[in-house]
Each structure stands twice: as structure tokens, then as C-alpha cells.
Amino acid sequence: MRVVYSEKHERHQPRVFVYRGQIVDTPENAVRATMIAAALGGAGHEIVAPADFGLAPIRAVHAADYLEFLETIHARWAALPGAGPEVVANVHPNRNMGRRPEGVVGLVGWHTADTACPIVEGTWEAALASAHAAIHAAELVLEGANAAYALCRPPGHHAYADMAGGFCYLNNTAIAAQHLRRRFDRVAILDIDVHHGNGTQGIFWTRGDVLTVSVHADPAGFYPWYAGYPDERGAGDGLGFNLNLPLAQGSDDSAFLDAVMRGLGAMRDFAPAALVVAAGFDTHERDPLGAFKVTTPAYRELGRRIAALEIPTVIVQEGGYGTAELPENVLAFLAGFETR
């Protein structure tokens, strides 16, 4: 399968991840992507660097003021007295508040969801290259490929139209889906990351032309906590076009594959002309953040079942953290997919 990958993700290596009251190393580190790229190359997959598609296909999903924020905030932050080296929110608007302020610290809280999306000097460049990889993979499918895989880092599915969060800045999955809409009338998104694809849900919440399906750990006890519940079905034109399939922590291959099959069933009713898979592998039994017990062979089976839909598919890398098995899991999924 053709793989799109940019080494520019190495420009994004934050150190300040506030987690459970302490600053710890972020699990969303650069080695994740370099390991996967090396394994893909070794397995004979063709790897191409993304072209520069500019901002237009990103603006089709993200708010203009948010993109300006992402591009400029690190320099503005660096000018603040007493500021640390990385942009991290210490205040967020809450359910009693609704105003976007002018000041730097206030803007940071407005445009970020949590402390898991620190912004360093190179974050914008890395996020842009990651989004371009997703767009490039979508272009390959628009040009007739059955499928393409975008090895995106940073990941994207927690990013809303105007908000970063959970290691995500630009929603690569949503950008790819929107890009596919240039040719395909109806596009479906299947999110198999262990975390709910809350940003993607938010972006397509009121749209009936993009079906969003997410299989994930029950948010009552897991990130993103406040969204990802089954009664969130979309609104307006999008009502009925969002499907959340939360599973209990500890779910195994069988529970996971069953939920994905339910998602694929809903997808068949929608009859999408193209598909984007938000492919996280933090469902794996040895993932440090993972709440599930999915095994490597299950990813191969998963790839096979998704490919059986026989629709043009863009696979976008989302989560999956510090395990020796991460590259192997990606390879297993792609191998399963290619057996169609």
C-alpha cells in the first residue's frame, strides 16, 4: 500500500505534559512515527513525502482564527513575562462562559481542550505536514487508488474545528474526509482508536454527508470524559449521522471486533462512496494508555473486514503508544486490508 509520511513531525517534541498533577513525558513521542516508518519501509511499502497542498483544504475543516492561533501563538507566548518554553493552558472557558478574549493566556485556553496539547516552536510545521500527509493520501484515492495510508504525527481526531486537545492540533481524519468530498457524495469515518474521536464528531456534528462512527472506551471513565456517549447522534442535518459505540475497559478481541462490525453495519445503510479509517492502535493489550486487550492478529482481521466493504479508503494514523508491537500492529492491519 502507498504510504505518505513526512519527517517534519520531528519538529514537534514537547516536554511539558501535565498529567494527574505532575509534569511527565508525553507518550505521543516522535519515535512512534519513526518506528512505524522504518517497519513499513522494511516490509516493502512504498513511502512518499506529502506534497504541499497549502491551507485551503485545511481551512475547509478548521476555523480561520484557530489556524492563525496555531501558527502564531508560540511566538506571542514566548514574549509573555515568566512564560515556560511551551504553550500550555492554565485556564479554560467553562459552561458559564462564552467569550473569546484578546490576551495570550486566555486565547490558549480558548483554543485548547486540555494540557495534553503543548505547543512548541515546531508544532505548526509538524501539524501542517501531518495534515498534508492525510490530504496526499486522499488525493491518491481521488486519483483511483483503492486505498492509501497516511502515517500522520501529530495525530488529529481530538482536534475540533477551533480547538486542539489530546495530542492533536489539526484533524487529519476530518481533513481527509472533507477532501474526499470533492469527488464522493457521501463519506464515512470509522474511528477505531481507543479514545472517542470527539473532534471529528464535533466537526461533522450538523452534517448528513459525512457519517462518523467511533468505537472506543466508555468516556465515563476514560479520556475525553465529556463526550463519546451513545446518545450523541448529531444535530440538524447531521441528526442520526454520528454513532458512538463505547465499550467497557478490558474489552478483548471479540468485543472489539463485534463493535466494529456493528459500526460497519450502520455504515452499509449509509452507503458511503468513500471511507476514512481513523486508525489508532492504543486498543492493543500492551499499550500503556490502552484500556482494551486487543491482540496483534485482531488488527489483521480488522483490516480484512474493513477492506471487505470494497470502497475507496484512506487510512489515517491516530494513537498507539510506547510498545514494541506498534509497528507490527500497523503492518498487520495493512496486510489484512490488502488481502481483499
Added chain:
Amino acid sequence: MRVVYSEKHERHQPRVFVYRGQIVDTPENAVRATMIAAALGGAGHEIVAPADFGLAPIRAVHAADYLEFLETIHARWAALPGAGPEVVANVHPNRNMGRRPEGVVGLVGWHTADTACPIVEGTWEAALASAHAAIHAAELVLEGANAAYALCRPPGHHAYADMAGGFCYLNNTAIAAQHLRRRFDRVAILDIDVHHGNGTQGIFWTRGDVLTVSVHADPAGFYPWYAGYPDERGAGDGLGFNLNLPLAQGSDDSAFLDAVMRGLGAMRDFAPAALVVAAGFDTHERDPLGAFKVTTPAYRELGRRIAALEIPTVIVQEGGYGTAELPENVLAFLAGFETR
């Protein structure tokens, strides 16, 4: 003037204040209150410890699930794998989300507004004693005193009905105002802290029996960033009973006193039977957080002008940080008030 003060605030001494991307010492430290108490004693003010009023007068303002959270969360947090010693949010619900989850980390984000309200083992005990000091001062006024001063720590005016924030856990000012409603039909709150009294505004947002007036630094460039704008006037029965008077950073005695006089003008129209002053002194020219340039003599004048309303008044200590002048500023305000 009678002063109500509990030494139990010393049980609350958090160390983890995430500010501008770094963990720094919190300016809301215990010495603030001990310095003020020592100066008041030295100046001959009578200091009494608060009685135990239980939870009923606090439940009149705060949500039951929030009080249970404050009381129990430190123990639940301590049981989390990898948790730091203090409860600090790393994720918050945002404008796309509306669900209160079950898990500990999610609850922390639900019930806190920012990283400036870490919860240590003794926070609940300290916050309760602080609220009881405010209630005790209100009791003195209910029993016929012209005025009483509650030396509250932790402060309260950023706490909403169900949310801590900005060094605040229980909204002492709102609790005192609600307690005064036992006898007085209409109660006004005048908030002269340099920060908008956003929690107080939120608590009385839909009520016409409590007028909330706040003079503060323009939130477009200052905490709490997302509330405190002049067009926030209340809603429902409370429409027109909230008044925000933001001032530019750098405002001096003259600008500050003028804004307070505008607030007092609005208050006269309301004809309150009792008053609560949310008395922050972080407007002072040498306050480390302060955005204003108010001088010590201006607090004396401020006290005099508020006393000229000639209505029963509870003065509740809010902010005011690491300056040698803090006790002097409190004394000047109380002295000015007592010249009536």
C-alpha cells in the same frame, strides 16, 4: 470592627500551581491571612473564631454533588495510579461537551475551572472554615451589627455553584449574601477585587433579589478571561441585576474610585437592605498579580464611601497577594469604613 477568622486555613497550602506552562509557587499562600490577622489584632480589632454552621448555609449556594466532590476527591485521587500529591485538572469540558463523567480525572475537570485551584488533603477543612467565617460575619450583621469583617482564606469569588477556580473553592461572598437573605429582602454585592467576581455572577445570574456589581481589570486581557464583560447583565428574573465595570490595566486611584462610585450609584437604585463587599486588595500598586495602581490611602477613602451607604455590611476578604502593604491596606479600608 468585629473580625471573624479561623487558623484552619493553614491546612490548605498547595504547591502545584501550573502557570504559564510551569509549576510555580502559588501567590495565594497562608502568610497572606496570618499577616492580616496579626495586624488586625495589633490594631485592637476584636477577632473571633467562626462557629460551626454545618453545611446547610453552604448548600443554599453550592450544588450537592460539588460539595461531595470537594470533600472526597483528594482521597479518590490519591488512589489513582501515577497521581501527584495534589488534585490538579489536566482536562476540562469545553464548548462542544456537556456530560459529567464518573471517573476521577474527568470529575476533577468538571468541577474545576483552571489549574489555580489545586486540592490538598486539608483543602476541604480550610474552605469550610473560611465559609463559616463568612457566615459568622453575616450572623453578626443579622443580629444587629452595622458591619463585620470575615478574614476568609481560601478566597471565594471565582467559585461557581459547582466549580472551583482561581484559588477559590467555596464562594464565601455568595454564601454570606445568601445568609443575609434570611432577614433582608434585597442584598447587594460589591466586588472590588482586581479580578472579575465570575463565580458570584454565575451563582446569582438568574436572580433579581441579589444585585451583583464587580469593578475589575478588563477580562479581554486578564483572568478570568471569558467572563466579566459589560454586556453580561443577568438572565430571566436576574436580567439587569448584574453589573460589570471593567477598567483598563494601569488604572489609578481616580479611575478605580470613579468606577466604584458608578457601582454604588446602581446599587442605590436597587435599594439593598444589606451589602456584602468582596474585598480584594490585589488592585494595589505593588500587588504582584495586580493590574491597577491603587494606593493605600485610596482604600481608606473607599471604605468611607461604602460606609456612607449606611446599610448593614459584611466585608469578605478575597484576593491581595505578596506585598508588605496587604495588612496595611485592609486596616486602611476598615478604618475608612468605621469613620461613618
